[in-house]
Amino acid sequence: xxxxxxxxxxxxxxxxxxxxxxxxxxxxxxxxxxxxxxxxxxxxxxxxxxxxxxxxxxxxxxxxxxxxxxxxxxxxxxxxxxxxxxxxxxxxxxxxxxxxxxxxxxxxxxxxxxxxxxxxxxxxxxxxxxxxxxxxxxxxxxxxxxxxxxxxxxxxxxxxxxxxxxxxxxxxxxxxxxxxxxxxxxxxxxxxxxxxxxxxxxxxxxxx
Amino acid sequence: xxxxxxxxxxxxxxxxxxxxxxxxxxxxxxxxxxxxxxxxxxxxxxxxxxxxxxxxxxxxxxxxxxxxxxxxxxxxxxxxxxxxxxxxxxxxxxxxxxxxxxxxxxxxxxxxxxxxxxxxxxxxxxxxxxxxxxxxxxxxxxxxxxxxxxxxxxxxxxxxxxxxxxxxxxxxxxxxxxxxxxxxxxxxxxxxxxxxxxxxxxxxxxxxxxxxxxxxxxxxxxxxxxxxxxxxxxxxxxxxxxxxxxxxxxxxxxxxxxxxxxxxxxxxxxxxxxxx
Numbered sequence: 001x002x003x004x005x006x007x008x009x010x011x012x013x014x015x016x017x018x019x020x021x022x023x024x025x026x027x028x029x030x031x032x033x034x035x036x037x038x039x040x041x042x043x044x045x046x047x048x049x050x051x052x053x054x055x056x057x058x059x060x061x062x063x064x065x066x067x068x069x070x071x072x073x074x075x076x077x078x079x080x081x082x083x084x085x086x087x088x089x090x091x092x093x094x095x096x097x098x099x100x101x102x103x104x105x106x107x108x109x110x111x112x113x114x115x116x117x118x119x120x121x122x123x124x125x126x127x128x129x130x131x132x133x134x135x136x137x138x139x140x141x142x143x144x145x146x147x148x149x150x151x152x153x154x155x156x157x158x159x160x161x162x163x164x165x166x167x168x169x170x171x172x173x174x175x176x177x178x179x180x181x182x183x184x185x186x187x188x189x190x191x192x193x194x195x196x197x198x199x200x201x202x203x204x205x206x207x208x
Numbered sequence: 209x210x211x212x213x214x215x216x217x218x219x220x221x222x223x224x225x226x227x228x229x230x231x232x233x234x235x236x237x238x239x240x241x242x243x244x245x246x247x248x249x250x251x252x253x254x255x256x257x258x259x260x261x262x263x264x265x266x267x268x269x270x271x272x273x274x275x276x277x278x279x280x281x282x283x284x285x286x287x288x289x290x291x292x293x294x295x296x297x298x299x300x301x302x303x304x305x306x307x308x309x310x311x312x313x314x315x316x317x318x319x320x321x322x323x324x325x326x327x328x329x330x331x332x333x334x335x336x337x338x339x340x341x342x343x344x345x346x347x348x349x350x351x352x353x354x355x356x357x358x359x360x361x362x363x364x365x366x367x368x369x370x371x372x373x374x375x376x377x378x379x380x381x382x383x384x385x386x387x388x389x390x391x392x393x394x395x396x397x398x399x400x401x402x403x404x405x406x407x408x409x410x411x412x413x414x415x416x417x418x419x420x421x422x423x424x425x426x427x428x429x430x431x432x433x434x435x436x437x438x439x440x441x442x443x444x445x446x447x448x449x450x451x452x453x454x455x456x457x458x459x460x461x462x463x464x465x466x467x468x469x470x471x472x473x474x475x476x477x478x479x480x481x482x483x484x
Contacts, residue, residue, distance in 0.1 A: 031427070034259065034385045036292045038348035043439050054352055056442040058382070061432050065384060070351065071261065071294035089354075109261040109294070156249065156258075176389055176424055179249065181288075182261040183242055 032161055032176055035065035040108075041074035042091045042099055051095070051102040062103045066161055067178060070100075072108035076129035077122035089114045090122075096129050107157060109182040156181040243282040250287025256424045257289045257387055264293030264346060268358055268366040268375055270459065272300065272346050281305055284342050289426065290385060291344040297357040298375035299455055300347030302383075302429075304464030304483055341464060341483070343429065349380030351434060352441045379435050379444055379452050383481070386428035429481035431456070431467060453479065 046054055055062060062068055074089040076096040092099075100108065108130070118125070156179040246260055260283045264276055272280075283291050284305040293300070350357070358365040358372030365372035433444035433452045444452060456467050466484040471477055 031386055031388045032257075032424070034257070034290075034387070035382055036259075036261075036290070036345070036348070036385070037351040037382050038294055038380045039297065039350040040352045041354055042352070043354040046439060049439065054440050056440045058432070058434055058441050058443055061382070061384075061443075069259065069261070069292070071263075073295065073353075109263075158255070176256045176387070177254075178257045178259065179253070179255045180259045180261065181246060181249075183263065 032066045032178070033064070034178065035062060035068045037068075037070045039073040040070045041072070041089050041114075042096060044090070044092045046099065047092045047095050051098040054099060055103045059103060062105075065104075067106045067159060068104055069107045069109065069180065070105050072100075073114050075114065075117055075122045075126045077118045077125040079118040079122055079125075082118050082122075089117055093125075094129055096126075100130070106159070107180060239279055239282065242279075243286045246283055246288055247286035256389075258287055259290045259292055260288040261292045261294065263295045265295050266366075267295075267297050268369040268372055269296075270300070276346075280344050280346065284344050289342055289424075291342070293344070293346045294348065296347030297350055297353075298347065298377045299349045299380065299452065299459070300345075301459035301463055302456070302465045302481060303344040303346065303460065304341035305344050306341040306464075343385070343426075343465070343481075345383065348383065349434075350377060350436060351380050351382065352436050353377075354438050376448075376451060376455075378437070379433070379448055381452060381456070382432040382434055384428075384430040384432065385426060386430070387424035388427045389424055430472070431479040431481055433479065456481075 042054060052059060074091045076091045076093055078090040078093065159178045159180070161176050161178065246258065249255070250258060262280060262283065264272070264280060266272060266276065280291050280293055281303075285307055291305075355361060356377045358369075358375060358377055362370070362372070369375075431452075433449045434441050435444040435448050436442070453467055460466065460481075461484055464483060465481050467479055467481055469477060470480045
């Protein structure tokens with residue numbers, strides 16, 4: 001009987017995890033374009049190809065956006081002790097950063113059910129790989145970034161895009177702020193028959 | 209509802225927290241918390257555009273369940289200019305959401321339209337492309353995936369949904385949302401609440417002399433059809449492109465959006481999402 005994978009009935013957690021991977025463009029004129037995509041993961045064999053290869057003839061379109069946001073449904077890790085969910089999406093490790101940079105990906109949403117395919121260590125390695133990008137930040141935390149959650153616990157990633165009118169001629173420049181939240185609600189669930197925790201990907205080794 | 213921490217913050221990472229409460233069914237108020245986060249941010253910050261990415265699913269179902277609809281609509285009602293649902297592994301609808309006349313914190317109480325709803329933000333009036341609403345994406349498909357879920361590994365097809373070939377998981381849209389800036393106000397100190405200034409990002413971060421905008425109007429949604437193999441994505445053409453357009457229309461037109469071929473300002477022909 002087919003299993004209901006990789007998606008499960010949503011009875012899991014909510015969290016936020018975003019990775020900013022690249023500096024956005026200047027705003028051209030008085031408009032901005034925001035590109036959003038579906039799921040992305042990379043085949044391990046891509047290490048044999050130039051980093052531009054996976055984007056094919058779509059690459060000029062992707063490069064034309066002021067902001068490009070993708071859902072990175074994978075980890076840049078391959079460890080011997082994966083979580084027992086049978087879906088271990090590992091990107092080609094250190095090459096992932098080059099692949100993302102080749103399309104000027106500005107932000108990867110990491111809040112999905114495969115971020116912990118290799119436990120917390122896999123996520124840490126993913127962050128380490130992405131941190132090699134020239135402009136990188138990781139933003140997460142539905143409830144904040146410290147052990148003492150502040151009133152600003154809900155901060156999203158915020159991009160400030162300028163129109164580039166900084167030529168010193170006295171003219172004012174305009175800017176536009178774009179805030180991006182990311183939520184996942186699908187990490188694990190209780191088996192309705194047994195009441196036991198069932199792992200999709202288990203956050204920090206804890207579940208339900 | 210205390211949060212639990214996955215990993216600690218450090219110099220570059222803000223850490224990761226989660227709610228160990230179910231969102232669906234929302235018996236513990238977790239949906240209200242998640243929606244409240246967006247609503248509070250919208251009210252408290254002079255932000256131009258709010259995008260909320262949601263790992264929404266479901267996989268291999270043409271119509272999302274009512275609880276998922278409610279959750280995504282609630283995020284829109286709370287102030288998200290764009291709700292960006294992902295992870296379904298195949299195309300789902302885009303919905304044009306108009307605020308319900310009553311609460312802005314609860315969703316799922318109607319379809320994509322709610323007549324008579326007063327616009328809560330300036331951009332709701334001006335967003336010609338959205339016709340006074342905000343877009344909600346329930347699923348785009350996979351832009352690039354090492355296999356075709358449900359097809360290349362048939363065991364991943366949802367029970368009862370076979371054959372999953374019907375969902376064409378190799379096909380997808382990249383949506384391009386075009387926002388126009390309004391006339392700028394006199395220069396005032398820029399006070400972004402949490403500016404992110406990646407090193408080397410000249411266009412990002414605080415701009416002390418910048419005039420602040422008062423919101424951005426959605427003026428266009430372009431759809432770029434795509435088809436991927438194991439290693440590469442390409443623009444979709446021919447029958448693949450036609451299937452994407454036909455499927456988008458079938459799924460989205462009952463919820464306020466259609467798609468048509470049109471010419472962009474630069475003269476290029478392309479697919480555009482339009483209200484209907």
